[in-house]
Amino acid sequence: MVILYTVLKIALMIAFTLNMGAILTWADRRQSAMIQDRVGPNRAVIKIGKFELRLAGLLHPLADGIKFVFKEDFRPPRADKLLFGIAPILAVASVLIVLAVIPFGDTLCLEGLTKAGIPVEECARNAEKGVFPLALTVAPMGIGLLFVFAISGQGIIAAAMAGASSDNKFSLMSALRAGSQMVSYEVTLGMSLIGAIMLYGTVRFDEMVRWQSENAWGIFVQPFAFVLFFVAAVAETKRVPFDLPEAESELVSGYFTEYSGMKFAMFYLGEYMEVVTSSMLIVTIFLGGWALPFLHRDGIHVTLGDVDLIKQLGGMLQGGMPDNETVKAMATTGVAPLMHWGVVLIGVLGFFGKVLITCFLQTFVRWSLPRFRYDQLMRLCWKVLLPASLANIMLTGVGYLALKSLGPSVEPTLKVLSDLAQWLVALIVPFIVIRGVIGFAKNKRREVWKVGSSSAFADRPGGTTVGPMQA
């Protein structure tokens, strides 16, 4: 039974990441087109009789996939056979293995799905009776974060192997660049998280998320680390503005220049899947993972310092319906109870939604910024980001100790602050949605420019005609 659940979890994670990788290739093209005032690819089509299915270009990844499968699998004659073959596998594997430790939902208590949340400890206590807790992580490991760093470091080896074995000077150059860049940014990547680990007091991802759902999201307690981690994560995925290993203008296409067919697709998709996994890490560590504001394991708590809104709402409703169990519970405990499966499902959807938004943001960064020069890249890493992350560690430590030495007297203030952070998130999201709807409904006035003979000619009947087809 446990194995079946594990297989299901693996299937969910892998399916999400692979599909997101494919969709991100589409998003990259189409989103960049929208940013740059172009139309973008929309020509891949499935024709059934008169019916045409275009899906705004979403069939392009599919067409790409078919093309990759049927392309010639070329290997340079003097390439190292073994390393050349292994490198793409390693590149994808290092991305996919990271998925194992990322939690995508709260721990599920299988026997109490329709009851309001049972605490995890309660669930574990009844494990002998068959009520075991099902962690929504493929492998709930105690070393979570360390495992991620250990595995994502293997990506360097894949890039270096691919470049060194392809018997091509550009690939070799790119492998050197990729190696030094990724090793450098790995340091910042790790260092920027030390502050967060100090606050959360754990390297387990699920406990990090629990800390964030009880207090405030990581982005509020460690804003500095969030920026550093975001930059380092973009650099780790080797995308613009840090795409020095690929550098189309200098190194053809870098360490996978010599690859074709499915092997190339593995590098190409691996890069996009890395965007997904790095987004998952950002979401888990800084954006609250599956936690949503006010949504807790047993239901909805809405508080602001000492004021408990649910309790007050329950008190108000109690006058109208005094026999209602839910209202009674609200009035006494300050919790609007929700069924366990509903809470977990909302959490899972919230996690994947946050991942989507983060991927979307990463694409925006990729299409907004110019590239670095190689020395600038290294200077940014060693002279700016690394000292900044060390300073962040120190500031966090000092701040943490200062708050601790003040004792329990600051706790009410901290509670209000963390509630404010939750309120901020809970209010910003509807605001953005409403703003988007209003913006979509607003009409735009256009100016007509009658310039040039082509404009004058377009007004004439028969202005543009389609040429005849012979034969």
Next chain:
Amino acid sequence: MTVTFPKKAVSARAKAMHVEAAERNITTQVYIPEVVRGVAVSMQHFFANTKEMLRGERPDPVHERLDPGISTISYPEQKRPYPERFRGMHRLTLRANGDPRCVACLCCSTACPAQCIFIEAGEYAEGDPRRGHERFPVRFVIDELRCIFCGFCVEACPCDAIRMDTGVHPVPYDSRDQFIYKKDLLMSFVDRDGGRRDDNPRHEPGDASHPGIDRTAATH
């Protein structure tokens, strides 16, 4: 005496296109505020263009091409109109009875710098009123791949028989022989307004307006 020219008014468009060089100050050196600004600009374009795409309100690529927004021409479905005097594909103009106006004088093929026109001239049958006055093209072939669209053939034609006012260009075919346009095809083309306009009225041999001179009197 000094001549003062009126100052040229700066149009709104020129003002909008004016780009200022970035200044070095604290926000550009810290980098992150500028990154946020850059991403915000991309987002403005993204959301504005996506909205137009979804509502089907893309600007007209000809009349509104200077307005912000996507002004791509989706080529085979949409085409940029050619200017008034665009030299497009050739067509052979027709007489009232549907024959080509061409008299196979070979002026166009002589004038053609690319030598892409081939005409095989034929004599009218004995007893035809046109015999001796003019000939007719048995074959009239233009190799559109050789043609450089200079328009010399149109200039050279004494009877307004060949024109380049179709307003279309040769479509890309998949083999070279499809670019060899023969007489019937050239005669089937119409001008860009869909008509068969020609100038210079024809004077058919035998009409009162025809001068009546024929080649039997010629010494060469």
